[in-house]
Amino acid sequence: MRINLPTWLTLFRIALLPVMVAVFYLPFPGHNITAAIVFLLAAVTDWLDGYLARRMNLTSAFGAFLDPVADKLMVAVTLFLLVESHRGGWSGILMAVTAAIIVGREISVSALREWMAEIGMRATVKVAFIGKLKTVMQMVALVVLIVQHEKAAEALRLYHIGEGLLVIAGVLTIWSGLHYLRAAWPSLSADGASRNGSA
Structure with a gap:
């Protein structure tokens, strides 16, 4: 199975989750701003992978499965961080x-x-x-x-x-x-x- 560009972006969005968690807790100046930027970057890839899949006709069954999973993981993990804090x-x-x-x-x-x-x-x-x-x-x-x-x-x-x-x-x-x-x-x-x- 070949992984296309939109699916790589979705995988990148999932990979950003542990980065955001680490930055959220690390005690360095501006860590909250950095965590928000990481979250925004993930949100941008959410829009971009859908746009590219439609514009370039790069849809796939794996991508269609993975995209909503990545979205829900991103929201759920962020909510858990905020509730804990x-x-x-x-x-x-x-x-x-x-x-x-x-x-x-x-x-x-x-x-x-x-x-x-x-x-x-x-x-x-x-x-x-x-x-x-x-x-x-x-x-x-x-x-x-x-x-x-x-x-x-x-x-x-x-x-x-x-x-x-x-x-x-x-x-x-x-x-x-x-x-x-x-x-x-x-x-x-x-x-x-x-x-x-x-x-």
Whole structure:
């Protein structure tokens, strides 16, 4: 199997995850800014690999499988880092609950899409605008929170902005999840005989 350029970019995005984790914790000046830059670089490769795959017709089954895995790993790992660094208090509870909602939705929608693909209805739960809006809001919130994860007093206002954006992303996460569930509900609620076309 030959690995094409978009898939190499996806693999590069996965390889950036341990780099971001290390930079997030290393105690050097500007480590938070550096971690945010690494996250942004990963986010750019997410857009770029999809663009190149469509523009240059470089799609592959392996790439189609790996791309959403890389996306979910990037978001989940970042959320775990932020939750771990904000333990205690209402702020920590809010961060943990929002992270649980986002990660739980990603797992649920992935399982839903896999099941719909098995019955030949994958197009029913294709990515919608609300899902794309959720992703943009989520990425902006995560960048802000990575930069301000130490919650320095002079930057507390920006941290609260990041918190607010993440909560909005959480609401959009629920909304988009319900959108996909509604689209798939006719297939989910049908009995086995109906799906198989038998009486």
